[in-house]
Amino acid sequence: MEPADADERRAIPPVICYPTDTLPRPDLELYRTARATARKTGEIRAAPRDAAAFRVPAGEFFRITCVEGPQVGDLNLWNANDLTERFFSGKTRALHGSHVTTGDRLWSSLPMLRPMATIVEDSLHWYGIDPHGGAVHDVIGTRCDPYTHALLSGGDYHHCCHSNLIRALSEAAGLSRDEAEPLVHDVLNVFMCTGFTRDTGQYFMKASPVRPGDYLECFAEIDLLGALSACPGGDCGAEHSSDAAACHPLLIETFAPEPDALAGWQSPAPNPYDRSHG
Template identity: 75%
Template sequence: MHPTPDYAAPDDAETRKSIAPVICYPVETLPAPDLASYRAARAGWEKVAGLRVPPREALAFEVPAGHFFRITSVEGPQVGDLNLFSADLSERFYSGKTRALHGTHLSRGDRMWSGFPTLRPMATITEDTLDWYGIDAFGGSVHDVIGTRCDPYTHCLLSDGGQYHHCCHSNLTRALAAARNLSPREAEALVHDVLNVFMCTGFTRDTGQYFMKASPVRPGDFLEFFAEIDLLGVLSACPGGDCSSEHSSDTAACYPLGVEIYRPASAPEGWAPPAPNRYDRSHGL
């Protein structure tokens, strides 16, 4: 919230406000993904796995490096919260750095980056059937990396002690624990901020608050990724459904999400798994 100012604006306030912004992380020096090569690799690919994430629940799935995977709307408008790990759990998706590099919402050609010290692409988005949406008049767009994930702690705080377990944080915790034989506390420590697949979000212009609105996703829409390294994905079908009204709901209409994994006949031309970041980790010492 932006409170009513206690202090008068200086005489040159408008001049100060009119200073042009500077992009924090120019990405012109980043190697651009060869989307044509990725797309060509889909010719003759083989579907090797398919699963459905039940409404208000989560499931884990593995994707070998060099494979594709799709998250698909299969029955109705539904948002999904996606965590990505390296298969050995040593790397996790870093939503904050991904946001700093690519912006608040991701689409075709953007990459999901791992955290420090590896800081390398984990997956590249190769197709997005919602790329037509762009940015609407409210400042909303789809597939965001600004929200965290609905969780029982915030619910408890805002509901004066309420206990609720079918939020995405808890869903992801349960699914990761089951996939890697971890205790709930071990798994929870690894769950991290998400890519909000199909979610339509933005910030209000007057108060700067994070908002959500009905997702434009339709059955058959999908977001497609190429696994740059061996991955473990964990996907929660958010209890908010299309997130048109509220999070953590037992009443919102919710639908399953599909996950399909494809093995190409051959790797994209010139592709190799990305090496870990080359910083020497000396930190000036």
């Protein structure tokens, strides 16, 4: 039974948990100027229902592009010199919102908590929030995994993004799969269109608006090892963790700016909090 003041309680205005007025801002103009004359240094494709690993030195760029058909990708990032420092989707969500775009930063795990990468260009920036509450590039989902798949369907499926990322990291870092698995973490769902239902609060996905030629480009703030899985759900318009969906590869390219293009820029230091205080 509702209390007499139920409507009054619901009407209490929300308060932003982490006001970002004092959050350091990236110098997008500097990054874009450096990118304008950068040379391409490499490329690799994440095959459908598989993942590919790539490395990006601090001060360089990487671009993820849809090349053949609508496709969602699950992205993991690690400090290339210390794999225990990895992308922290939860804190990125707390600081920038449930979906990220141009100017937002991808933050690393505690205790470092520093920018790992900055989004400098997003060809789907125009999408915004649709009438269903959906938006693109989410940091609210986890990644499709064989454990949840087994729980819900009772089957074994070995091309979930979790499994793909394990294999990619294992090969790139020279780790066994048992060593690599604990390092795989919650992802940036590149190109994925998601939200929460208003009636039940359930996480939903819908067909991504991504089309061949669309891309997300980032500036590496620290030395990065990345892995990208071309999700077995394709555009995630119907299902994932399945061989039934139409899937396509994703292209990952890296670019190095001219030596003097980032004059004065420095890779961000670890978080300044003094842990000796306990």
